[in-house]
Amino acid sequence: EIVLTQSPGTLSLSPGETATLSCRASQSPDSAHLGWYQQKPGQPPRLLIAATFYRATGTPDRFIGSGSGTDFTLTITRLEPEDFAIYYCRVYSVPVTITFGQGTRLEIK
Amino acid sequence: QVQLQESGPGLVKPSQTLSVTCSVSGVSISSGHYFWAWIRQPAGKGLEWIGRIHASGSGSPNYNPSLNSRVAISLDPSKNQFLLNLDSVTAADTAVYYCARWVPSGLIAFDIWGPGTVVTVSS
Numbered sequence: 001e002i003v004l005t006q007s008p009g010t011l012s013l014s015p016g017e018t019a020t021l022s023c024r025a026s027q028s029p030d031s032a033h034l035g036w037y038q039q040k041p042g043q044p045p046r047l048l049i050a051a052t053f054y055r056a057t058g059t060p061d062r063f064i065g066s067g068s069g070t071d072f073t074l075t076i077t078r079l080e081p082e083d084f085a086i087y088y089c090r091v092y093s094v095p096v097t098i099t100f101g102q103g104t105r106l107e108i109k
Numbered sequence: 110q111v112q113l114q115e116s117g118p119g120l121v122k123p124s125q126t127l128s129v130t131c132s133v134s135g136v137s138i139s140s141g142h143y144f145w146a147w148i149r150q151p152a153g154k155g156l157e158w159i160g161r162i163h164a165s166g167s168g169s170p171n172y173n174p175s176l177n178s179r180v181a182i183s184l185d186p187s188k189n190q191f192l193l194n195l196d197s198v199t200a201a202d203t204a205v206y207y208c209a210r211w212v213p214s215g216l217i218a219f220d221i222w223g224p225g226t227v228v229t230v231s232s
Contacts, residue, residue, distance in 0.1 A: 035218045044207050044222035088156055096171035098158040
């Protein structure tokens with residue numbers, strides 16, 4: 001089973017700034033199997049990025065997924081007020097296991 | 110469009126079985142293109158994958174190893190629903206339970222989620 005470790009736990013930034021969220025895997029996953037989700041209070045998670053790089057339908061282009069090996073990053077440029085939320089990375093591995101990171105809370109400074 | 114909606118008991122007593130249903134609209138769960146999954150989230154905590162099932166019947170459902178001995182996921186194609194049963198529950202099973210669609214190729218992700226249903230385990 002691949003374990004995902006996200007950092008930082010909490011990130012405090014102002015609108016207009018750039019957020020860099022890290023997701024480190026205990027083993028190198030297939031990059032096609034790494035995704036990112038955004039969750040706001042009282043709502044289910046929403047798919048942002050699939051297969052490390054690809055924005056899901058409706059994801060603004062200020063959300064950028066990158067990474068390889070065991071290190072993956074979600075970069076959010078030009079932060080908007082609606083971007084302040086919790087972000088989870090998620091990996092699929094074989095034998096079939098789906099694992100989430102513990103999340104990064106992005107809060108307004 | 111595709112929508113998922115959970116329905117559950119709200120309150121379950123310790124040691125009993127938790128049963129939650131996900132009603133799917135906009136796509137047939139029998140179409141074979143997707144897996145149907147359960148994820149849970151205790152209050153203020155992160156997400157935990159419970160398991161997934163495919164309509165093809167060619168393989169067994171896949172379960173989180175930490176829950177494998179207590180969990181069962183099944184399909185009811187006649188109602189376009191899938192179900193979660195979790196046995197011998199304790200307070201640690203108190204959570205929001207989400208159903209979601211898993212896309213196994215291309216996206217390889219949970220692309221559509223239900224709003225979630227809160228289940229509390231308490232006597």
